[in-house]
Amino acid sequence: xxxxxxxxxxxxxxxxxxxxxxxxxxxxxxxxxxxxxxxxxxxxxxxxxxxxxxxxxxxxxxxxxxxxxxxxxxxxxxxxxxxxxxxxxxxxxxxxxxxxxxxxxxxxxxxxxxxxxxxxxxxxxxxxxxxxxxxxxxxxxxxxxxxxxxxxxxxxxxxxxxxxxxxxxxxxxxxxxxxxxxxxxxxxxxxxxxxxxxxxxxxxxxxxxxxxxxxxxxxxxxxxxxxxxxxxxxxxxxxxxxxxxxxxxxxxxxxxxxxxxxxxxxxxxxxxxxxxxxxxxxxxxxxxxxxxxxxxxxxxxxxxxxxxxxxxxxxxxxxxxxxxxxxxxxxxxxxxxxxxxxxxxxxxxxxxxxxxxxxxxxxxxxxxxxxxxxxxxxxxxxxxxxxxxxxxxxxxxxxxxxxxxxxxxxxxxxxxxxxxxxxxxxxxxxxxxxxxxxxxxxxxxxxxxxxxxxxxxxxxxxxxxxxxxxxxxxxxxxxxxxxxxxxxxxxxxxxxxxxxxxxxxxxxxxxxxxxxxxxxxxxxxxxxxxxxxxxxxxxxxxxxxxxxxxxxxxxxxxxxxxxxxxxxxxxxxxxxxxxxxxxxxxxxxxxxxxxxxxxxxxxxxxxxxxxxxxxxxxxxxxxxxxxxxxxxxxxxxxxxxxxxxxxxxxxxxxxxxxxxxxxxxxxxxxxxxxxxxxxxxxxxxxxxxxxxxxxxxxxxxxxxxxxxxxxxx
Amino acid sequence: xxxxxxxxxxxxxxxxxxxxxxxxxxxxxxxxxxxxxxxxxxxxxxxxxxxxxxxxxxxxxxxxxxxxxxxxxxxxxxxxxxxxxxxxxxxxxxxxxxxxxxxxxxxxxxxxxxxxxxxxxxxxxxxxxxxxxxxxxxxxxxxxxxxxxxxxxxxxxxxxxxxxxxxxxxxxxxxxxxx
Numbered sequence: 056x057x058x059x060x061x062x063x064x065x066x067x068x069x070x071x072x073x074x075x076x077x078x079x080x081x082x083x084x085x086x087x088x089x090x091x092x093x094x095x096x097x098x099x100x101x102x103x104x105x106x107x108x109x110x111x112x113x114x115x116x117x118x119x120x121x122x123x124x125x126x127x128x129x130x131x132x133x134x135x136x137x138x139x140x141x142x143x144x145x146x147x148x149x150x151x152x153x154x155x156x157x158x159x160x161x162x163x164x165x166x167x168x169x170x171x172x173x174x175x176x177x178x179x180x181x182x183x184x185x186x187x188x189x190x191x192x193x194x195x196x197x198x199x200x201x202x203x204x205x206x207x208x209x210x211x212x213x214x215x216x217x218x219x220x221x222x223x224x225x226x227x228x229x230x231x232x233x234x235x236x237x238x239x240x241x242x243x244x245x246x247x248x249x250x251x252x253x254x255x256x257x258x259x260x261x262x263x264x265x266x267x268x269x270x271x272x273x274x275x276x277x278x279x280x281x282x283x284x285x286x287x288x289x290x291x292x293x294x295x296x297x298x299x300x301x302x303x304x305x306x307x308x309x310x311x312x313x314x315x316x317x318x319x320x321x322x323x324x325x326x327x328x329x330x331x332x333x334x335x336x337x338x339x340x341x342x343x344x345x346x347x348x349x350x351x352x353x354x355x356x357x358x359x360x361x362x363x364x365x366x367x368x369x370x371x372x373x374x375x376x377x378x379x380x381x382x383x384x385x386x387x388x389x390x391x392x393x394x395x396x397x398x399x400x401x402x403x404x405x406x407x408x409x410x411x412x413x414x415x416x417x418x419x420x421x422x423x424x425x426x427x428x429x430x431x432x433x434x435x436x437x438x439x440x441x442x443x444x445x446x447x448x449x450x451x452x453x454x455x456x457x458x459x460x461x462x463x464x465x466x467x468x469x470x471x472x473x474x475x476x477x478x479x480x481x482x483x484x485x486x487x488x489x490x491x492x493x494x495x496x497x498x499x500x501x502x503x504x505x506x507x508x509x510x511x512x513x514x515x516x517x518x519x520x521x522x523x524x525x526x527x528x529x530x531x532x533x534x535x536x537x538x539x540x541x542x543x544x545x546x547x548x549x550x551x552x553x554x555x556x557x558x559x560x561x562x563x564x565x566x567x568x569x570x571x572x573x574x575x576x577x578x579x580x581x582x583x584x585x586x587x588x589x590x591x592x593x594x595x596x597x598x599x600x601x602x603x604x605x606x607x608x609x610x611x612x613x614x615x616x617x618x619x620x621x622x623x624x625x626x627x628x629x630x631x632x633x634x635x636x637x638x639x640x641x642x643x644x645x646x647x648x649x650x651x652x653x654x655x656x657x658x659x660x661x662x663x664x665x666x667x668x669x670x671x672x673x674x675x676x677x678x679x680x681x682x683x684x685x686x687x688x689x690x691x692x693x694x695x696x697x698x699x700x701x702x703x704x705x706x707x708x709x710x711x712x713x714x715x716x717x718x719x720x721x722x723x724x725x726x727x728x729x730x731x732x733x734x735x736x737x738x739x740x741x742x743x744x745x746x747x748x749x750x751x752x753x754x755x756x757x758x759x760x761x762x763x764x765x766x767x768x
Numbered sequence: 769x770x771x772x773x774x775x776x777x778x779x780x781x782x783x784x785x786x787x788x789x790x791x792x793x794x795x796x797x798x799x800x801x802x803x804x805x806x807x808x809x810x811x812x813x814x815x816x817x818x819x820x821x822x823x824x825x826x827x828x829x830x831x832x833x834x835x836x837x838x839x840x841x842x843x844x845x846x847x848x849x850x851x852x853x854x855x856x857x858x859x860x861x862x863x864x865x866x867x868x869x870x871x872x873x874x875x876x877x878x879x880x881x882x883x884x885x886x887x888x889x890x891x892x893x894x895x896x897x898x899x900x901x902x903x904x905x906x907x908x909x910x911x912x913x914x915x916x917x918x919x920x921x922x923x924x925x926x927x928x929x930x931x932x933x934x935x936x937x938x939x940x941x942x943x944x945x946x947x
């Protein structure tokens with residue numbers, strides 16, 4: 056038959072709201088996540104984690120446990136298959152945390168020491184609890200503080216600079232009429248995706264099949280092949296539905312454990328992390344200690360920007376939370392210095408968590424800007440207008456587009472900013488003090504090489520295959536709309552198949568780069584397919600398939616500062632008798648490229664802003680110095696915003712297009728959180744007259760600050 | 769062994785009776801997911817803290833991870849798989865779909881089961897911590913956004929879809945009120 060391409064006029068799908076293509080499956084419970092797919096002969100693995108924070112395993116006394124009902128195996132460093140971490144994967148060197156059971160050393164509390172495998176999960180759980188592990192305990196150090204001994208500046212790579220320097224900061228500060236010099240801290244924060252990490256592994260005719268919950272099935276497949284020294288073609292990883300990820304769902308111990316057990320037992324094995332295990336096995340956001348110094352003329356023009364940030368990492372792997380990178384894009388000054396330092400402690404390795412770097416970095420710098428506005432007697436938005444750079448402050452490169460001020464203008468209009476009295480502590484409503492605050496936001500717009508295959512089927516429909524991941528972002532739906540427009544058909548004619556490593560190399564769902572990277576590959580393949588179909592002729596039963604690879608096109612992109620921008624607004628009410636802070640409303644206006652699906656994009660922005668609220672007021676993992684483990688590592692001990700914590704949040708966007716991108720996408724997964732905590736902290740200052748420089752803004756901190764002057768402790 | 773650690777029970781789920789042998793330690797949540805293949809009910813924490821495993825027990829919401837399967841015998845269990853009317857979605861399901869009251873979808877079945885009960889609890893005049901006048905003669909309070917937020921706070925959503933969830937519950941309540 057002939058295809059309808061070019062013959063059927065269809066309205067553009069991109070830009071109009073579409074409910075999720077998998078929405079019905081999600082609201083009916085039909086959508087199956089990784090731990091929910093039945094397999095014959097499935098065995099269940101249960102992890103046992105270290106109870107000490109540093110030392111060596113003296114013995115794993117598996118004998119008594121092996122005689123318990125249904126127990127099939129106890130894997131530990133004495134008997135587990137060997138793996139190698141001597142490779143560089145898609146996202147760099149692997150965190151040795153994934154190389155479970157390879158030695159007797161324990162580098163942190165909650166380190167995997169054994170896997171119990173049984174016929175049922177109840178049997179495995181009981182045996183895991185009964186397993187006696189003896190340790191030689193050594194003194195540990197988990198005390199993170201600003202400038203503590205052992206802090207160092209990590210090595211820079213061409214892409215990721217640890218430190219940037221321009222001009223003479225001290226001289227410019229000395230010459231400044233107004234100076235802000237303040238320290239800010241953010242606590243350890245956890246992703247806590249609602250779906251715990253789960254993987255099922257089995258060998259099928261010489262191929263390793265893994266059903267997983269991850270942000271990139273090709274990434275996980277390639278890393279598993281490396282770890283187990285397998286031919287990459289013999290590993291297949293699928294991840295159809297993912298119950299939240301936020302940076303935590305990469306290569307993690309559960310997949311490695313499942314593969315080890317399936318290999319040893321010659322049967323399918325599923326390993327699901329418990330909620331408590333997630334707190335030490337899947338990464339987290341490092342606490343940060345940040346010092347910001349700003350120097351300005353009396354009219355607010357910045358002479359000096361100095362942002363020195365510090366985070367922690369583990370003793371087995373270096374992860375740097377790049378908080379200070381935020382200012383390299385946002386604000387120029389005659390003298391400019393940014394540095395991210397790190398200290399290695401006896402803790403689990405931190406990792407990327409929604410807006411890594413930008414989330415804590417924006418809290419510090421956007422709070423400091425607000426302090427500078429106060430000292431200059433300027434409106435905070437006017438201060439930002441005065442310091443709007445026309446080029447990258449550090450790179451000197453032009454921006455692909457920078458519509459920050461348009462965001463502030465639109466946001467100020469809708470929020471009612473013009474009527475704001477800037478003086479703090481004046482508005483009272485019963486026991487509540489009221490205030491409003493604002494902050495800017497930015498996040499990089501990146502793209503990475505990806506491949507896609509688009510098939511024109513004999514029945515007139517199209518099938519797209521790409522190793523994309525939909526972790527709740529709406530990517531599956533966005534890509535369907537993009538494919539529909541690229542093929543000039545209605546979205547109903549598109550079959551979008553994702554999250555299967557057999558579909559080839561593609562970017563992971565991360566860095567706000569997924570949808571942009573995948574859309575580019577799909578658009579390229581679809582364009583070529585349309586040309587092929589325009590030549591006429593029939594479509595054979597197997598269809599006509601065109602493959603794309605964007606490596607060359609992405610590599611040819613001109614050097615630019617490519618970022619999304621945004622303006623955050625918040626109104627808070629502070630009860631100074633109880634210390635409670637309530638956010639009454641939030642508004643975020645974003646310049647984040649072309650918006651593919653307004654319905655799901657709004658959810659993404661609002662979700663990010665909800666994270667910002669949660670970061671500002673609630674989230675804090677407390678590490679016990681004596682045990683080296685977290686206090687209350689569960690969803691009661693680690694509170695993130697519940698429904699009653701969240702007011703009406705509105706998000707919208709202004710026109711903003713990156714003309715170098717075939718679709719004009721910039722990526723929207725992370726910018727919603729950026730600046731949101733600062734906007735809330737700035738509103739708390741406006742309400743009370745007290746600066747809160749340490750997150751979260753807990754009731755006790757509000758109470759301690761009452762009657763005090765300056766910053767709260 | 770001196771005592772039995774397993775037994776045969778009969779569970780009534782979505783109107784259907786299922787007789788199955790269970791380990792006595794099996795939670796209702798695991799029985800639904802692992803034994804009856806009703807995986808729509810989700811395990812988010814297994815500690816009664818997140819609400820992802822919410823089902824209706826005799827019409828009232830309950831977290832199934834804190835119920836032993838053996839204790840659920842004789843009760844009417846309704847899961848997400850049982851709330852629609854055939855192919856026609858329950859108004860709460862339809863509202864979540866239309867208003868994008870979810871992202872990853874993992875907390876969604878629990879949110880929907882909870883919301884169905886919230887609308888009934890409210891209609892029956894049950895007050896909440898957000899209710900200004902809790903006297904019985906005051907009648908059901910208006911189902912404001914604050915009432916919905918308070919009543920839905922046992923169901924955590926990490927994607928941050930609360931704003932749309934509140935709108936979806938309000939829309940579904942309106943639809944049911946009008947029906």
